[in-house]
Amino acid sequence: MSAEGTAPRGRSTLTARIERIHDHCADTRSLFLALDGRRLKFLPGQFISISIPLGDETRTRAYSIATSPEDRGPFEICFNTVEGGRGVGWLFERKVGDTLDFTGPFGTFSMERAPEVEIGLIAERTAIAPIRPIIRRAIETGARAPIHLIYGAARDEHFLYRAELDDWTMQAPNFSYEIVLAPAERLYQRLGEITNxxxxxxxxxxxxxxxxxxxxxxxIKLRDLLRGAGYERRAVHYEQW
Ligand SMILES: Cc1cc2nc3c(=O)[nH]c(=O)nc-3n(C[C@H](O)[C@H](O)[C@H](O)COP(=O)(O)OP(=O)(O)OC[C@H]3O[C@@H](n4cnc5c(N)ncnc54)[C@H](O)[C@@H]3O)c2cc1C
Incomplete structure (x- = not known):
């Protein structure tokens, strides 16, 4: 396929090469993945399913695409260590030049165009990954109503892409965000209070x-809080990891 080509979507297995690694902090990393001159076609918010050898088996783990479909060059996935997490442990061992097999993109947690109504976004730590291209799509497709992000984490270094979020607040006066720093065991309670x-x-x-x-x-509690308060089911998009 030519350099202008796009990779086939869905179930066929694709192989990506790790072009670059960026450590956001000691336990949070991004991999930049390239597809032999092709571009992956996806919607903001979608994920890929990576094949990971675990013992005698090959299992899959989902990772959201943290970049936007319009971006040239490699696409990015971003992840953090998980206690006892063997899948992500394997990903942390990969080096520049290694290849990863994956299928996708998949997922209905996405945004094609900004809706005409106000947009509320809630993300925790690396779960900003799918939200990041969604915000960009909302801004670039001309959202006029307010777009507000509530971004939570238990440690300061776990807030990612802050400079970019700050840039967007300058670029798009209708975009704003707030960070919520709270201990892990109370984080969702705080997010719920602020949402409320x-x-x-x-x-x-x-x-x-x-x-x-x-x-x-x-x-799920945040989803139910909003739906229970009168928002329509289909107006509350969510993705639980
Ligand atoms: C649609 C989708 C998209 C995802 N995108 C990302 C992504 O972009 N980045 C990412 O880091 N993870 C993402 N995940 C989670 C990822 O697929 C793995 O579950 C995670 O990396 C842990 O896998 P593991 O095999 O190491 O541990 P496992 O043994 O499979 O998981 C152990 C536990 O860790 C929890 N967990 C899952 N993700 C995290 C996390 N990020 N931090 C703390 N605990 C977690 C799970 O709920 C599970 O209870 C996504 C999951 C889904 C369903």
């Missing part, structure tokens, strides 16, 4: 749309 204050108790507008991404049952 900003998007439930503050007014009776229930026409907003939401994209929520994070780890564990807290994501």
């Amino acid at each position: 204050r900003r998007w439930i108790a503050a007014d009776t507008n229930r026409a907003r749309q939401f994209w929520i991404c994070g780890v564990g049952p807290g994501v």
Whole structure:
């Protein structure tokens, strides 16, 4: 396929080469993946499914694409260590020049065009990965209503892409974000309180749309908080890792 070509999507296995590695901090890393001159076609928010040898078996693990479909060059995935996590442990051992087999892109947690209504985004730590291209798509497809991100983490170094988020607040006056630094065991409770204050108790507008991404049952609680408060089911997009 020519350099202008796009890779086939879906179930066929593709092989990517690790072009570059960036360590955000000691336990958080990005890999920049290239496909032999081809570009991966995907929607902001989608993920790939990487084949990972675990013992005698090959298992798959999902990783969101942290870059935007329009970006030239390699695409990025971003991940953190997980206690006892063998899949991500294997990924951390990869070196520049190694190859990874994957399928995808997959996923309905995505945004093709900005909706006309206000956009609320909630992300935790590396779960900013799918939210990042979603924000960019919202800004670039001319969202006029407010776009607000609530970004939580337990440690300061776990907030990623801060410079870019700051740039977007300058570029797009309707984009704003806040960081929520809270101990891991209380993080989702804090995210819930802030969500409640900003998007439930503050007014009776229930026409907003939401994209929520994070780890564990807290994501489902946030989803249910919003749906229970009167937002339509399909207006609350979520992805639980
Ligand atoms: C659609 C989708 C997209 C994903 N995208 C990303 C991504 O972009 N970056 C990323 O780091 N992970 C992502 N994940 C999680 C990833 O697929 C793995 O589950 C994770 O790396 C742990 O895998 P493991 O084999 O090392 O550990 P496992 O033994 O499979 O998982 C152990 C536990 O870790 C929890 N967990 C999953 N992800 C995290 C995390 N990031 N931090 C802390 N605990 C976690 C799981 O809920 C599970 O209970 C995604 C998951 C899904 C379903």
